[in-house]
Amino acid sequence: MPLKDVTVTIDLVKPPRLLGFGKPLIVTKKTGTSTIKNYADLPAVKVDFAESTTAYKKAAAIFAQDHAPAEIAIATYDSAAAANDPKTPVEAVTKYFERDWYFLLTTDATNVEQIAVADYVESQKYKIYVTKATAAADRTAFKAKTYDRTLVFYHTIVAEEPDAALVGELGSQTVGSVTWKFKTLKGITPLDLTKTELNAIHADKAIAYVTKAGIPQTSEGIMVSGEYIDIVHGKDWTQANIENNVQTAFANAPKLPFDSRGISVIKGQVETALLQATDNGIIAKDDDGNPLYTVTALSRTEVPASDRGARKYNGVSFSFELSGAIHSAEITGSILR
Template sequence: MSVRNDVTVTIDIQRPTPKLGFGKPMIIGSSESGLEYTTYADLEGVKKDFAENTEVYKAAYAIFNQGNNSPAEIAIMLHKTEGETLADLLDQVFAKDGYFLVSTSNELTDITAIADAVEQNGTRVFLARSSNKANLATVKAKKYTRTAVFYHTESSNYPEAAWIGRAASTLPGSLTWKNLTLRGIIPMDIDTTELMSIHELGANTYVTKAGDDVTSEGMTVSGEYIDIIHSQDYVTQSIELAVQKLFNREDKVRYDNNGISQIEGEVKTVLKRADLNGMIAHDDDDLPLYSTTFKPRSQVDPADREKREYNDGSFTFELAGAIHKTKISGVIKL
């Protein structure tokens, strides 16, 4: 017989967090048998299910071909070519884990169908490709905020998927989608006038600047910057998750100033993390420009307290944005 010790030691092995960021890429398309939501950690895994000449493999290759910037994981979903439609697939896509969408089809009807659904859902970003300027004009007329189009005369190698592969796994707010170098994509041989015309059509492309091959812009069709949409979604969904987790783990979040402070604390934690990512601007004293305002219990509508709802918390912050152009003046003294 022995007596149990007073000391218990437990050791957990901490494994590195996968480099997913807030933006897992998802390839959507169609096949004869279809495919339920499936994730792949590398190109070898994709190759087991898709031949190298398939559109799915080509899109996956473009994503995973971005070296150390490539995401740790992608998702693929396909609808059956018979008996199912793209609309059927999109109904399922938004319930799955996948933020940046890329389609195996670059047909105009499919691009607009996906873009319409993404716009209405309001939680994803869609990157399309096109080699047709007439199609660019049609898409631009829709003024999509959550769809970006990559124009290239050679679009069969999925330049937009390469763009996602380069940028999607970075921390939200940590980079701009302009001036990124993409592996496997050849720059367009165009002049400034043609580049401006592409931008005026609401699209982005790939060009050479100062000897480097880089993406020409980082905007959605509406003219909004992709990193701003990414940052906005990150803050919104991170706060929703953090506060919900608070409710889940606490036996009770009291309806008093202590409970309200707990909620505010979760919001501040997300904003601090956003600041560390480079998302939030700093003032002249290098202090982050964000704030929270949460009314104390005494100032809350009694009707809300009776319903156990707290609706008087708010936050604000200034996006750091990015410098895309500059003009510098100088003086030569004789």
């Protein structure tokens, strides 16, 4: 993550894009020194990666979608690299983790390599790994890990890249405005699954691409833990937006006095971010249309003197109710004679 003086922690209690929040990174094997490079279109990708490569095919799946991102990034590793260069997918992810991207995709990685990448992303508590499993055993290997930050797309058509298509279609839409279930992906063939087969996929906390009511669509939008991807995405977006808002207030003011004036600025920046999160669809509204969040701030006198001396203010806290989404419905009716 970028350098900052503001840290926001959000604990998820269950009962406008920022920079990089829809941008995918493709990590792929390529002979030579490791690089990371941005690409704004498919012809640019073709200069560095042949059409036969999985990196190109994933990029093509991303750019084919109606809501494709403005750009993607591709990073490389080489199993025969020099001592300090990444030799595995997880080493490449580690090397480039703090660069400008949010959704991670890997190419041609073994299940063991995928698990190692997922372990690392989970340890960072930031960003999301979306991967493809073509065998049932591979998806069940993820299930045991209960990752909050890995989504497994089960798809038996090896030549297609549904993980990349999913990120391409949904990752760059306004965070909080969409659920990842029910979505149609260009270039992806629905699997012909029975209800029992689909239930088994969902029991493994993976998703698939199926046809319902004659419409090809994603079967769910869940992480390996069972948490919804839009909730994790929205949580990260809200955290980063608050941090950016307050960091900008620090930078733009001659100084923020350690009294009601400075404290009100910090509180105001938090409220601004939460209002935007409400508009995006992350935070719920009550029946009167009011945002369901609260923000509190300790006064100067409530802050320990040692913190005031260190110019450290830890007095703002907030909570909100998630908007969530409706993923199923049961409707009853009656017929009159």
